Amino acid sequence: MVIKQRLATQKQKPSSPTKTKLSNILPLPVTIQKLIDVDFDFPAYFAGLIITYNLIISFPTSFQIGQRYLEPVYGSVLSARGQFIGMVASIIFGVIFGNQAYKLYIYGLNSSLLKYKQKYDKQLIKPKTPTNTDLIDIENEPSQYMHAFDTGIINIIAYVFDVSAILIASIPIRLETVFRFSTYLGPIWGPIASHSVSDYPVFVTLGIIAMLVSIRISFFGKTGIMKIVIGYxxxxxxxxxxxxxxxxxxxxxxxxxIFFQAFLFGLSGIILKLLVIYKNGCDKKLLRDFTETASKEQKNIDLDNPSNSINNQENNETNSSRSAAEKKKLIKKNNLKMFLSFLPFVLTLYLIYKSAYENMNCSKGVSYLHNKDPKFNLVFKHESPFGFVEVIDLKSEPEYRVMRVSNSIIGGTWKSTNESIYGTFYYFDGTGISAASFHNQGVFVDVVEINPSVYFGALKYFEFPEDINSKHFQDGRYFVENAKPDTYDYIIHDIFSGGPIMSHMFSQEFMKGIEKILKNDGIFVMNYVGYLNDTLSIGTFKNTLGTVFNNIRCFVDSKKIPNKLQNMVFFASKKAIDFEFPESVINPDPEHITIKSMVLKNMFENEMDFTNMDLPQNSIITDINNPLSGLELPNAIKYWHEMHEYFSQDFWINF
Known part of the structure; x- marks a missing residue:
């Protein structure tokens, strides 16, 4: 059908006096508009489906990758800071670049069309001679393929997919280098630099792809306005x-x-290239069929008009525009071009392999790469849905073991005594320290932990009792809302990890849930990590607790260091809160002095006096309003600096 239409169109063109018989078997030169007007076929629709699918899943996946990979070094607040704006800016840059790429593509295609037209016109006027080298081998004129416009755009997108796949697969390699400058870059520029070499370049390529597809489908519109509407x-x-x-x-x-995304992009690039090869083959066959059909009709005309016949030798020479050697050379060139087009996928697979087996951040567990520094020894690693969980032995004097979740140290013990490195944990008797202590004293303990990896790490490396009364791996808010009323005598709330304050776990509504499941004389204990001079946070927590509980007391690490990050332990109850310690605990024999005894002996010296503090009066946290959200960034910056004072850069990038 296509051949007949093209022949019919060509027959409508009047012949010039100089036109040779050869012109009857060559298709007329096409224009860009004619190529654009060609209807989509199955390969084009299939390519569009692949491209759109990749875009839809890649934007959110790349966004998540960019944030989560940075969390162990910078924490969730700093990793997310400005990322959305950076993503939008990268996409806009990609859209602009894609628009320019389209203009260059049109320029190149138009040049190819003009070149073919010049060869066509020259061959009409000047038949083949030994000196005429501008002969047309129509099957190897890609600009004349019916779907040249679409296959050209698809081919460009395929190579952009290749670039994206390589960029994604090499993210661990690039970030490993950037992380080594994290201390120098600091908590502000560090995340920006890290995003700039990880997810932002990927968003640029996605913007390019989206723009090219948008431009192509905009031609479905019949008017300028409709084209703009369809594109947007x-x-x-x-x-x-x-x-x-x-x-x-x-x-x-x-x-x-990362590996899935890189493989998907690389594979999509291969599929798109195969679709282009297939479609070009179909179009080449159409041109071959066209010339064969046109040649047969010309022969019939020559038989009817012997005076117009062409010498067979001249006709054969004309139809064979290239020698056998030239065609063989062209085949080799095309085969080499096809081979090279698949090399980016091979490179992607190599980078995936290199990242998986030669990058410590991507190892599924502890590898030899983690323990090159003699100052610390990684003994446990697991990437949970809530971040990297690690247990590390630090070879200081004395030695101690810590549990790390992303960029937060949630607990630890001195190896010589197995006592907590956080003295305030003994206020509520904290890495499972409190739960283990209560359990060992015969108290029934229900453990609620959203991250199972934390539980199993504590179980294996911190002597957490395996026969605990019950354990629940779920969100604490969900547990509180579904627990039976008047169940517990004592509830410990210790979830702070240096990240954002999860308002649903500190809100007035949550406190009312705590009140419901506590017995009438029960005590609620909440640990918060902050600064003594941060009166807004302290006052807000006190006010929120005060909406439910009549009596509130708070103890800190040391009142003498108001500008240092420290634990603040709030006790809240409807009844008066009194403490009684056995004499053997607070005044033990010199040979039996422990960290616990020293902390509890000085406990009341570190109690906060709310009456002498300038605290906000009406600031409370609710499910819909968190007055402390504005403090997340400055507190995260302070937290990052303090953690890097305690632990070296090599410690933080070793995950």
């Missing part, structure tokens, strides 16, 4: 679908997400 509609659909996918995207191990 594609961005809108991809954006809404990406946002929807982000809302249900599970937190899988970050390196697995």
């Amino acid at each position: 509609a594609y961005f809108f659909v991809v954006g809404v679908a990406s946002a929807s996918f982000h809302s249900v995207l599970l937190r899988t191990p970050v390196c697995e997400s």
Whole structure:
């Protein structure tokens, strides 16, 4: 059908006096507009489906990768700071670059079309002679393929996918280098630099791809306004679908997400290239069929008009525009080009392998790469949906063991005595220290932990009792809302990890849930890590607790260091709160002095006097309002600096 249409169109063109018989078997030169007007076929629709699918899942996945990979070094607050703005800016840059790439593509395609037209016109006027080298081998004129416009754009997108795959697969390698400058870059510029070499370049390539597709489908519009509407509609659909996918995207191990994304992009690039090869083959066959059909018709004309016949030798020479040697050379060139087009995927696979087996951050457990520094020894590592969980032995004097979740040290013990490195944990008797202590005293303990990796790390490396009364791996708010009323005598709330303050776990509504499951004379204990001069936070927590409990007391590490990060332990109850310690605990024999005895002996010296503090009066946390959200960034910056005073850069990048 296509051949007949093209022949019919060509027959309508009047012949010039200088036109040779050869012109009857060559297709007329096409224009860009004619190529654009060609209807989509299955390969084009299939390519569009692959591209759109990749865009929809890649925007949220790349966003999540960029944040989660940085969390062990910078924490969740600093890792997320400005990331959305950076993503939007990167996409806009990609859109601008994609628009320029499209203009260059049009310029190149137009040049190819003009070149073919010049060869066509020259061959019409000047038949083949030994000196005429501008002969046309129509099957190897890609600009004349019916779907040249679409296959050209798909081919460009395929190579952009290759670049994206290489960029994604090499994220662990690049970040490993950037992380080594994290102390120098600091908590502000460090995350920006890290995003700039990890997810931002990927967003640029995604912007390029989205722009090219948007431009192509905009030609479905019949008017200028409709073209603009259709083009922007594609961005809108991809954006809404990406946002929807982000809302249900599970937190899988970050390196697995990287490898999957890189492999998917690389494979998509291969599929798109194969579609281009297939479609070019189909179009080449159409041209071959066209010339064969046209040649047969020309022969019939020559038989009817012997005076117009062409010498067979001249005809054969004309139809064979290239010698056998030239065609063989062209085949080799095309084969080499095809081979080289698949090399980016091979490079992607190599980078995935290198990142998986030669990068410590992507190892599934502890590897030899983690323990090159004699100052510390990693004994446990697991990437949970809530961050990297590690247990590290520090070879200081005395030696101690800590549990790390992302960029937070949630607990630890001195190896010589097995006592907590955080003295205030003995206030509520804290890494499972309190739960183990109560259990060993015969108290029934229910443990609620959202991160199972923390529990198993404590079980194996911190002597956490295995026969605990019950354990619940779920969100604490959910547990409180579903627990039976008047159940507990004592509830310990210790969830702070240096990240954002999760208002749903500190809100007035949550405190009312605590009140419901506590017995009438029960005590609620809440640990917060902050600064004594941060009166807004202290006052807000006190006020929120005060909406439910009549009596509140708070004890800190040391009142003498108000500018240092420290634990603050709030006790709240409806009844008066009194403490009684056995004499053997606070005044033991010199041979039996422990950290616990020293901490409890000085406990009352470190009690906060709320009456002498300038605290806010009406600031409380609710489910819909968190007055402390504005402090997350400055507190995260302070926390980062203090943690880097206690532990070296090599410690933090060793995950």
